[in-house]
Amino acid sequence: MNLKKLILLIISLLLIIAGFLAFNFYNKIYKPNTIKEGYLYIPSNSNFTKVENLVRPFLKRVKPFTWVAAKKKYTNTIKPGKYHITKGMNNNDLVNLLRSGNQTPVKLSFNNQDNFKKLAGRISEQIEADSISLLNAFYDQNFINKHHFTKNSALGMYIPNTYEFYWNTSAEAFRAKMLKEYQRFWNDERLQKAKKLNLTKNEVITLASIVQKETSTVSERPMVAKLYLNRLKDNWPLQADPTVIFAYKMQHGENTTIKRVLKKDLKINSPYNTYINLGLPPGPIAMPDISSIEAVLNPANHNYYYMCASITKIGTHEFAKTLSQHNKNALKYQNWLNKQGVNR
Secondary structure, eight states: OOHHHHHHHHHHHHHHHHHHHHHHHHHHHHSBOBOSOEEEEEOTTOOHHHHHHHHGGGBSOHHHHHHHHHHTTOTTOOOOEEEEEOTTOBHHHHHHHHHHTOOOOEEEEEOOOSSHHHHHHHHHTTSSSOHHHHHHHHTOHHHHHHTTOOTTTGGGGOOOEEEEEOTTOOHHHHHHHHHHHHHHHSOHHHHHHHHHTTOOHHHHHHHHHHHHHHOSOGGGHHHHHHHHHHHHHTTOOOOOHHHHHHHHHHHHOTTOOOSSOOGGGGGOOOTTOTTTSOSOOSSOSSOOOHHHHHHHHSOOOOOOOEEEEOSSSTTSEEEESSHHHHHHHHHHHHHHHHHHTOOO
């Protein structure tokens, strides 16, 4: 073999090797490597080994991903969060996504939770922060004092709704956003309506919590709200059974079930018992939703002072202007409870 042919052969071999290396290099970077769609959750303070293990179920081949991640210096810049992985992503796009921190927001929602423990449990199911860190944030007395709440009224800062958060939101960041949402909720229009009723924000929410517990029928809430407002205006005791139930549970445990309020319960010594105390309790007895708050701010127009659960339209109430009519309604309801065998 002459020299010229040898040189051509060597060049050909080098080109083949170079082509193979280039093809392999290209495949590592740009060949589709994700085998399914889903969400990747990267906890705070994760290292690359943790990420590698978490992303493994999404990948056809792990080593090429690791190689690309190292080349793009992702291994030392881990950003926590929730990331949407699509099927057929190449390693370059996947690493770019994770390196950018361009995570998918969480649509976080909560309804009328009765207390901070239940709220913390609901929120911890949706973001990274755990129940303990959330409870610590909720009960933080410095925060409560700074923003003019009390331990009794602080629950009212959390308005039930659907909000957008990043999954790795901390407990303190969640609380901070809820404060902003609370301040946004109390716009000038709502503040003026509260002022017209001679109620503070806390008093509106406290009354709304009673309305919330009094009736689950949203359309009836403005009626119930107006009845209590009539009583407040004329300096009558609210005599709201939900406040008695709340006081009873404070003494006997929040998981206690009460289907019937007894006469002896009306004497429970508690600032939340509106049978023995005039005015509103010191804070909400639950977390009212927006419909209950709006019911207080936009009450119905009537002169009713009494109400009793209806036995013909279950879930609603019979309203009365006079005590005699109310006593007739109450007797019907008590007889109905007796027939149902409801003793407590």
